[in-house]
Amino acid sequence: MTARQAAADILHRSVSRDGFVADLIDDQLARAPLSPQDRRFVTQLVFGVVRRRATLDALVRPFVNRAPSTVDDRLWDVLHLGAFQLAFLTHVPKHAAVNETVSLAAHVGLPQATGFVNGVLRRVADLITDAFTETPGPAALPFDAGAEPRFRVLAVPMLPDPVADPVGYLAAGFSWPKWLATRWHARYGDWEAARLGFWFNAAPPLWVRTNKLRTDRESYRLQLAAAMIDAEPGSHPQSLRFAEHHPVRDLPGYAAGDFAVQDHSSMLVASALNPQPGNRILDLCAAPGGKTTHLAELADNRAKIVACDPDARRLETVTALCQRLGIKGVETVQLKEGGDPPAGPFDAALVDVPCSNTGVLGRRPEVRWRLKPTEFEHLIRLQTKLLIQAVERVKPGGVVVYSTCSIEPDENEGVVAVVVRALRGLTLEAEHHSVPGRPSDGGYWARLRVPRVAPHPRS
Numbered sequence: 001m002t003a004r005q006a007a008a009d010i011l012h013r014s015v016s017r018d019g020f021v022a023d024l025i026d027d028q029l030a031r032a033p034l035s036p037q038d039r040r041f042v043t044q045l046v047f048g049v050v051r052r053r054a055t056l057d058a059l060v061r062p063f064v065n066r067a068p069s070t071v072d073d074r075l076w077d078v079l080h081l082g083a084f085q086l087a088f089l090t091h092v093p094k095h096a097a098v099n100e101t102v103s104l105a106a107h108v109g110l111p112q113a114t115g116f117v118n119g120v121l122r123r124v125a126d127l128i129t130d131a132f133t134e135t136p137g138p139a140a141l142p143f144d145a146g147a148e149p150r151f152r153v154l155a156v157p158m159l160p161d162p163v164a165d166p167v168g169y170l171a172a173g174f175s176w177p178k179w180l181a182t183r184w185h186a187r188y189g190d191w192e193a194a195r196l197g198f199w200f201n202a203a204p205p206l207w208v209r210t211n212k213l214r215t216d217r218e219s220y221r222l223q224l225a226a227a228m229i230d231a232e233p234g235s236h237p238q239s240l241r242f243a244e245h246h247p248v249r250d251l252p253g254y255a256a257g258d259f260a261v262q263d264h265s266s267m268l269v270a271s272a273l274n275p276q277p278g279n280r281i282l283d284l285c286a287a288p289g290g291k292t293t294h295l296a297e298l299a300d301n302r303a304k305i306v307a308c309d310p311d312a313r314r315l316e317t318v319t320a321l322c323q324r325l326g327i328k329g330v331e332t333v334q335l336k337e338g339g340d341p342p343a344g345p346f347d348a349a350l351v352d353v354p355c356s357n358t359g360v361l362g363r364r365p366e367v368r369w370r371l372k373p374t375e376f377e378h379l380i381r382l383q384t385k386l387l388i389q390a391v392e393r394v395k396p397g398g399v400v401v402y403s404t405c406s407i408e409p410d411e412n413e414g415v416v417a418v419v420v421r422a423l424r425g426l427t428l429e430a431e432h433h434s435v436p437g438r439p440s441d442g443g444y445w446a447r448l449r450v451p452r453v454a455p456h457p458r459s
């Protein structure tokens, strides 16, 4: 199997499956014997096509001279794969991008479409020039952020005019659904929205949290340096940011539990809770355990943590992660549909709620297409309920940290404000917004103090 064939198969499966694209890639790569270079290429192709789908459509569709509904889904995947290589991968020569992709028509079971794919991709190839500009425009394709934003010059305009139709340009150029482009353009304006667009279309950096129980950041960094791997410390004292991507399991110290993969913004959350040895802590939305294990590390492995989640399979990952990192004192509890979380009382609680994931669109490329604006109402209701449940289970004077990986105010400070208004004496002690790209994913946390007298609803 070639890298392009593997990518076409993963794209096909991603349409019919609910899981994360990253998991589908892992699954496929575990079955296909590909070289490390080809594995990187598969990942680049799949993530790129899913992220840039709307942009690729803008380049391809004008050259498809049949009703779009008559084109098989697998052929759209092939056309997107070809257009992605032509427009966004400067290391793939144009002739290879066209010829190798054309041969995928047979792989997806449609050899009769070879001529059609060839015809469309040749037209797309003619559009793509080798020139770049720093100015957006209808013939300027957002390419990468680099030191300065770069736009690839197209031979003819294919995108909406960013002056006359800024939302249309953001949606087509940065590949967002129209509703999200409308929402973010209104909130952030042209330039900040474009900055987010570049950030969410690039491969996010790999961050790890060094495991305080096993090593310290400097020793682990030296271990990496000895293996010729470059990583820089971030502002969180356990954080390291890798200069390049690496298969995580091949990194030094993986089996020994020297680190956990965790984005920098996520590391801030358990630290905001400041767990102490001897604390009994409720982790209400715990799986896959990134923050549970961090809480345990920060409490010197001497906290009792009740890690709850309704998802049994993801809870197994909590247990496995605890084992690898040498974490003790974590009890996992599967929450039943409609059932109550453990009663407590707890010294502290973490509520890392299910959310829209709009702060992590780069890492979760499928989210931008799956998320619908109608889902916010349900999410916010669930987030509010979970935060109240957590507060009710914490002792007077205890602390609750609420967090999301969303950048939508109504899922963040909006939920917190509603709960603070509803529960007498509950106070907001501190909050933090992680801005995407500065330096990592987007997200939010708030630390709330439960009053010394147990809170009661206001009315």
Ligand SMILES: C[S@@+](CC[C@H](N)C(=O)[O-])C[C@H]1O[C@@H](n2cnc3c(N)ncnc32)[C@H](O)[C@@H]1O
Pocket (backbone or CB within 6 Å): 284, 285, 286, 287, 288, 289, 290, 291, 292, 308, 309, 310, 311, 314, 335, 352, 353, 354, 355, 382, 386
């Ligand atoms: C953002 S993830 C948690 C990530 C985790 N804290 C970490 O750091 O690895 C949200 C979790 O909430 C869980 N969840 C969904 N519905 C829930 C509910 N009603 N009560 C508690 N957890 C829920 C999901 O299964 C998911 O694992």
